[in-house]
Amino acid sequence: MIYLLKIALRNLLRNRRRSAMTGSAIGIGALALLVFGSFTTYIFAGLQTNLVQHIGHLTVFRNGYFLFGAGNPAAYAIDDYQKVMQLIAADPTVGPFVNVMTPTQSLVGIAGNFENGNDAAKTFLGVGIIPSDRDKMRQWNEFGVSRVAAPDDRLTDDDSSRGLVGGGLARILGLCAQMKLSNCVAPPAQRPTVVASATPDLGLADLAHRDLGSGASAQATDPEISLLAATAGGAPNVVDLRVSGVDPQGAKELDDNYVAMHFALAQQLVYGRGEHKATGIVLQLRRSEDLGKARAALNQLFQREHLDLEVRDYVELTPFYAQVVSLFGSIFLFMALIMGVIVLFAVVNTMTMNVMERTNEIGTIRAMGVRRGGIRRQFIAEGLVLGAVGATLGAILAVAVVVSVNAAGLTWWPPGQASPTPLQLDLFGRPLLLAGTWLALTVIATLAALIPANRAAKMSVVDALRHV
Amino acid sequence: MVATTNTPAVRLRQVAKTYNAGAAEVAAVKGISLEIPFHRFTVVVGPSGSGKTTLLNLIGCIDTPSGGTVEICGQDVGKLRDNLLSDFRARNIGFVFQGFNLIPVLSAFENVEYPLLLVGMAVRERRERTMAMLDAVGLTEHAARRPNALSGGQKQRVAIARALVKEPQLVLADEPTANLDSATGATIIELMRRVQRQSNTTFVFSTHDPQLMSHADTSFAIRDGVLTDSHGSEQP
Numbered sequence: 001m002i003y004l005l006k007i008a009l010r011n012l013l014r015n016r017r018r019s020a021m022t023g024s025a026i027g028i029g030a031l032a033l034l035v036f037g038s039f040t041t042y043i044f045a046g047l048q049t050n051l052v053q054h055i056g057h058l059t060v061f062r063n064g065y066f067l068f069g070a071g072n073p074a075a076y077a078i079d080d081y082q083k084v085m086q087l088i089a090a091d092p093t094v095g096p097f098v099n100v101m102t103p104t105q106s107l108v109g110i111a112g113n114f115e116n117g118n119d120a121a122k123t124f125l126g127v128g129i130i131p132s133d134r135d136k137m138r139q140w141n142e143f144g145v146s147r148v149a150a151p152d153d154r155l156t157d158d159d160s161s162r163g164l165v166g167g168g169l170a171r172i173l174g175l176c177a178q179m180k181l182s183n184c185v186a187p188p189a190q191r192p193t194v195v196a197s198a199t200p201d202l203g204l205a206d207l208a209h210r211d212l213g214s215g216a217s218a219q220a221t222d223p224e225i226s227l228l229a230a231t232a233g234g235a236p237n238v239v240d241l242r243v244s245g246v247d248p249q250g251a252k253e254l255d256d257n258y259v260a261m262h263f264a265l266a267q268q269l270v271y272g273r274g275e276h277k278a279t280g281i282v283l284q285l286r287r288s289e290d291l292g293k294a295r296a297a298l299n300q301l302f303q304r305e306h307l308d309l310e311v312r313d314y315v316e317l318t319p320f321y322a323q324v325v326s327l328f329g330s331i332f333l334f335m336a337l338i339m340g341v342i343v344l345f346a347v348v349n350t351m352t353m354n355v356m357e358r359t360n361e362i363g364t365i366r367a368m369g370v371r372r373g374g375i376r377r378q379f380i381a382e383g384l385v386l387g388a389v390g391a392t393l394g395a396i397l398a399v400a401v402v403v404s405v406n407a408a409g410l411t412w413w414p415p416g417q418a419s420p421t422p423l424q425l426d427l428f429g430r431p432l433l434l435a436g437t438w439l440a441l442t443v444i445a446t447l448a449a450l451i452p453a454n455r456a457a458k459m460s461v462v463d464a465l466r467h468v
Numbered sequence: 469m470v471a472t473t474n475t476p477a478v479r480l481r482q483v484a485k486t487y488n489a490g491a492a493e494v495a496a497v498k499g500i501s502l503e504i505p506f507h508r509f510t511v512v513v514g515p516s517g518s519g520k521t522t523l524l525n526l527i528g529c530i531d532t533p534s535g536g537t538v539e540i541c542g543q544d545v546g547k548l549r550d551n552l553l554s555d556f557r558a559r560n561i562g563f564v565f566q567g568f569n570l571i572p573v574l575s576a577f578e579n580v581e582y583p584l585l586l587v588g589m590a591v592r593e594r595r596e597r598t599m600a601m602l603d604a605v606g607l608t609e610h611a612a613r614r615p616n617a618l619s620g621g622q623k624q625r626v627a628i629a630r631a632l633v634k635e636p637q638l639v640l641a642d643e644p645t646a647n648l649d650s651a652t653g654a655t656i657i658e659l660m661r662r663v664q665r666q667s668n669t670t671f672v673f674s675t676h677d678p679q680l681m682s683h684a685d686t687s688f689a690i691r692d693g694v695l696t697d698s699h700g701s702e703q704p
Binding site for chain 1 (some may be wrong): 525528530531550551554555556557558559561563565567569571572573574582583585586587630
């Protein structure tokens with residue numbers, strides 16, 4: 001075998017330029033696949049990290065919330081959610097996996113800004129969170145693709161009156177000037193006329209303290225908006241929210257509607273003086289690979305405890321993630337297919353020319369007693385060597401490109417994210433990508449050599465010897 | 469191999485070979501019968517196009533006859549399938565070609581060693597025998613050279629060494645001096661004669677030069693695919 005490969009290498013070196021061109025085609029194929037594969041790995045890791053930092057790995061809902069809860073979150077809230085959290089924390093399987101467990105309250109309503117002569121209102125999608133849990137979740141960086149986020153001191157556990165809004169909502173509510181926001185356009189002085197007034201008969205500001213009383217005192221520096229929502233019982237309720245800052249969202253629709261507030265304030269708004277519940281319990285795991293086990297254990301726990309709860313993971317909650325994974329996977333497969341075809345034709349062409357040029361030599365060694373199989377093996381070995389050398393060079397080049405890109409400190413805006421993140425191609429974390437690409441290209445080159453190799457093997461000895 | 473003391477190295481019976489040249493059929497060999505005993509230095513003489521090469525191809529088992537039987541060392545080679553025929557050639561027949569036909573990516577040593585690889589000889593014995601053969605043709609100091617670094621005469625010496633290294637029953641040389649100048653050609657014929665005597669191998673070589681017949685133990689003259697004369701042998 002070693003002798004065969006040695007001869008194969010020498011034969012390839014006979015026509016260095018041709019072999020170099022074919023090897024380059026294979027190498028460039030390997031380079032393209034490996035760099036793009038590294039990029040997709042990074043994309044997946046970046047997206048996953050972003051999602052897990054914001055919505056955790058798993059969310060526990062009351063049965064039916066996932067399908068119908070968006071219309072009336074309060075109706076599908078989890079009763080006695082604290083007991084459920086205690087059960088989860090005590091579970092011997094799930095407990096050790098959990099990094100952060102925090103309740104959330106989703107809600108919908110109308111946000112209005114009536115301060116300083118403003119008269120703006122807008123529907124909003126709100127979420128109630130526990131600020132310290134949010135900070136801890138934002139530290140999750142299993143794949144090392146995210147900058148470590150500093151604790152967000154705009155929200156604190158001990159001040160439930162403060163919240164954040166999306167950049168779009170801040171603009172619509174006319175908060176740009178008050179909050180001194182850059183890249184934020186103030187609403188025009190002359191607003192378009194509407195047929196019917198959007199302002200409710202009962203002003204939001206008037207309603208603001210109906211349930212809250214005077215618990216939330218305003219700070220002079222932060223603007224205050226009013227949030228109107230229907231309570232679980234169907235009655236309107238209003239709270240004031242001091243906007244501590246903007247939390248830009250990647251999608252405009254969400255950015256124009258997003259309000260994050262203290263969990264207690266969200267509960268206050270939705271449940272008023274009634275029993276305070278939560279629409280979800282978010283679980284952020286230490287490692288993503290434990291997701292399946294944790295989910296199965298949670299389902300067992302809920303079944304055992306006869307709890308009317310279900311678990312959804314971040315992929316189900318964010319179809320965008322699965323779509324991006326599918327899109328990049330398809331592009332990678334398409335690229336792999338194109339590269340495979342290029343390598344196939346390049347090797348077939350090169351080996352066919354080699355066979356043509358060495359026809360007399362084929363006749364000679366057949367006359368000396370080499371079987372047809374021996375001829376076939378010789379040319380297949382040349383395809384193998386060509387593929388292996390080309391793929392190895394491509395892999396080395398890909399490593400150099402990945403190292404250079406990572407060292408360059410480039411940043412980019414991943415899809416669905418509102419801030420730039422460092423571009424870190426991940427090749428070394430995917431040994432299967434490296435080995436698979438190398439192997440696939442080498443196998444394609446070897447198989448491609450089979451066609452001319454068969455042709456060479458089938459030659460008549462006399463005809464081959466006569467060939468000039 | 470079923471050779472016995474009475475079996476000739478080569479036995480052809482009414483061997484014919486016809487080629488299809490487009491619509492026409494060309495008879496290159498027309499019913500030749502001959503026997504070549506073992507250990508003879510045999511020459512087949514004839515002008516260009518007389519059928520010498522076709523006859524040697526048939527004897528060398530690299531071509532199949534259109535009619536008749538070919539027995540080499542007692543083996544009816546027409547009964548052998550391709551792989552067995554290849555193995556038969558690897559063990560029993562050495563070739564020396566007019567154009568030398570050395571493998572360009574192999575050194576002189578490796579070219580000579582190559583036939584021994586095909587018969588699965590152990591490394592040590594292979595190397596010893598290769599060096600001995602190169603020594604016999606006077607090319608020890610050129611062992612590491614590739615064919616493109618050798619002269620025509622040196623290439624043909626390597627080719628002779630390659631043909632003889634496995635100690636075959638039969639060595640076929642198709643116009644081995646045609647691409648050499650007359651002095652080098654004479655040296656090559658002399659060398660072939662000498663190594664044939666030393667190895668006691670059956671040698672068959674073709675030439676269009678009737679003067680070379682004087683070197684042979686046995687000679688056949690061929691013209692238009694038919695034997696016209698023979699010396700030192702009996703036609704069956």
